[in-house]
Amino acid sequence: MTNENAITVKNLTKTFGDFTAVDAISFEVGKGEVFGFLGANGAGKTTAMKMLIGISKPTKGEANVAGFDVRTQAEDIKKSIGYMSQRFSLYNDLTIKENIVFFGGIYGLKKSVIKAKSKNLIDELGLHDEADKLVGSLPLGWKQKVSFSVALLHDPKIIFLDEPTGGVDPITRRQFWEMIYREANNGKTIFVTTHYMDEAEYCDRVSIMVAGKIEALDTPKNLKEKYKVDSMNKVFLKLARNIE
Amino acid sequence: MSISIKNISKSYGKVKALTDISFDIKQGELFGLIGPDGAGKTTLFRILTTLLFPDKGEATVADYDIIKDYKDIRSHAGYMPGRFSLYQDLTVAENLTFFATIFGTTIEENYDLIKDIYMQIEPFKNRRAGKLSGGMKQKLALSCALIHKPKVLFLDEPTTGVDPVSRKEFWEMLKRLQKKDITILVSTPYMDEAELCDRIALITDGEILQVDTPQAIMQAFPKTIYKVRTSETYRLIKDLKTYPKTHSAYPFGEYLHFTSTDENLDPEELIHFLEQKKHTQIEVEKIDASIEDTFMELTHTREVNAHD
Known part of the structure; x- marks a missing residue:
């Protein structure tokens, strides 16, 4: 990790009518960091994430993502980040290869680049036999691995992962995290939400959102020491329960 | 027996969703069906709730046959599908009244049973179901x-x-329901929830791997497990893959769980290997297996056998 920040957020706020979904949150994510963004359902995680990826305008406050301002340079942000979620990942009616070509095209990559990347990706994941199969016929775990690789096609600086491993079997979940580690090791910044608290422990630092505010932000080790418990699950339960 | 399942198989075209599934669930048991997406959990639920015919095999629910007595099962079984399936345009109270009416009962008649749970959403009883938060739905x-x-x-x-707080509350509700002599079959992809069940079945790719109490399953783990940590996790994963005596090495929170091909491995030997690889702050400690360790070992062994 260097001093350079991949994400800088200051007093970022989003209100819907008189409801404050995100309440003046501030934090920084370093380049190459694996940052866990945790919180209870309805705590405001998704709203905050939407502002960071440039698809929702903040009501107040500022954020800089990959060197761009979320208010004025949203289009530049979209080109500099990768995004995958459990809900929207790939097109089920297209094959793996077709999905790669499609997303490569969306990101404006040249045909020759798409071809080379496509080959790399299929080699790396060992998917030669499946490359021409419809994505819909793949097991969820494979889909998610392909989806992650597709989110990396345009060589983004930051990758946003919204509950990437929900429902995935335990072995594939770990292979997925190995891919995350590999990318972080290559200097990519990873911003990830998860409901698996053991995965929170894989992160360099985690923040925990409660009712629109960031109530805790530190390394998993420091958080466990601070709340005098032995797992992130217990840290989470303590924080979210005490405040209610 | 509250639920008895014998040799159930089900395919969708070429895809085998369930292959020769058999197990029993006792009266009043809180039984967990543990496995990832695509394991066949929902197919089994749909067969047991009489929404789908099996290709082969038989099953009874509350002593009723799933084919012959399907109407009896429908009046004696409660089913909460994975996808939220209430009427989004009806209010909380309307949904509840609707379900009571089609089952020929009233909210008042069975209020005792749901009181504990319903009280928490009663303040919102005039809100449309579609507008509720995940936990309230x-x-x-x-x-x-x-x-x-x-x-x-x-x-x-x-x-x-669902987030960990709501999950914990939900399991507390299930424990209270169980005391009212309701047999509960619950499925989950979260391995840590397995330990909250009386007995569990581990399922993957349409096959049952094991059925027993969580304690028995954890104790039956066939190998010695060590938790291993060094200052560099990613390099540790890569290095352990090149270690000749590695059987498995999986990230588990801040540690890796390691098993060896050599049951007589001296942990000092592993530490020595990691020192040679220039790892620092090395920790190696023997631990007990969790359900997740067992699940991974069983699926790992199964895959290795399948490739032989």
Whole structure:
């Protein structure tokens, strides 16, 4: 990790009518960091994430993502980040290869680049036999691995992962995290939400959102020491329960 | 027996969803069906709740046959499907009244059973179901599944995508329901929830890997497990893959769980290997297996056998 920040957020706020979904949150994510963004359902995680990826305008406050301002340079942000979620990942009616070509095209990559990347990706994941199969016929775990690789096609600086491993079997979940580690090791910044608290422990630092505010932000080790418990699950339960 | 399943198989075209599944669930048991997406959990639920015919095999629910006595099962089973399936345009109270009416009962008649759960959403009883938060939807769905006082309750992934706090509360609710002599079959992809069940079945790719109490399953783990940590996790994963005596090495929170091909491995030997690889702050400690360790070992062994 260097001093350079991949994400800088200051007093970022989003209100819907008189409801404050995100309440003046501030934090920084370093380049190459694996940052866990945790919180209870309805705590405001998704709203905050939407502002960071440039698809929702903040009501107040500022954020800089990959060197761009979320208010004025949203289009530049979209080109500099990768995004995958459990809900929207790939097109089920297209094959793996077709999905790669499609997303490569969306990101404006040249045909020759798409071809080379496509080959790399299929080699790396060992998917030669499946490359021409419809994505819909793949097991969820494979889909998610392909989806992650597709989110990396345009060589983004930051990758946003919204509950990437929900429902995935335990072995594939770990292979997925190995891919995350590999990318972080290559200097990519990873911003990830998860409901698996053991995965929170894989992160360099985690923040925990409660009712629109960031109530805790530190390394998993420091958080466990601070709340005098032995797992992130217990840290989470303590924080979210005490405040209610 | 509250639920008895014998040699059930089901395919969708070429895809085998369930292959020769057999197990029994006792009266009053809180039984967990543990496995990832695509394991066949929902197919089994749909067969047991009489929404789908099996290709082969037989099953009874509350002593009723799933084919011959399907109408009896429908009036004695409560089913909460994985996807929220209440009427989004009806209010909380309307949904509950609707389900009570189609089962020929009233909210008042069985209020005792749902009181505990329904009280928490009663302040919002005039809100449309579609406008509820995830946790509240889950409580309403459970109330609707219980309103006809079922003997057996089927809960298909009730906690998927739910945060740890709501998950904990949900399991506390299930424990209280169990005391009212309702047999509960619950499925989950979260391995840590397995330990909250009386007995569990581990399922993957349509096959049952093991059925027993969580304690027995954890104790039956066939190998010695060590938790291993050094200052560099990613390099540790890569290095352990090149270690000749590695059987498995999986990230588990801040540690890696390691098993060896050599049951007589001296941990000092592993430490020495890691020192040679220039790792620092090396920790190696023997631990007990968790359900997740067992699940991974069983699927790992199964895959290795399949490739032989």
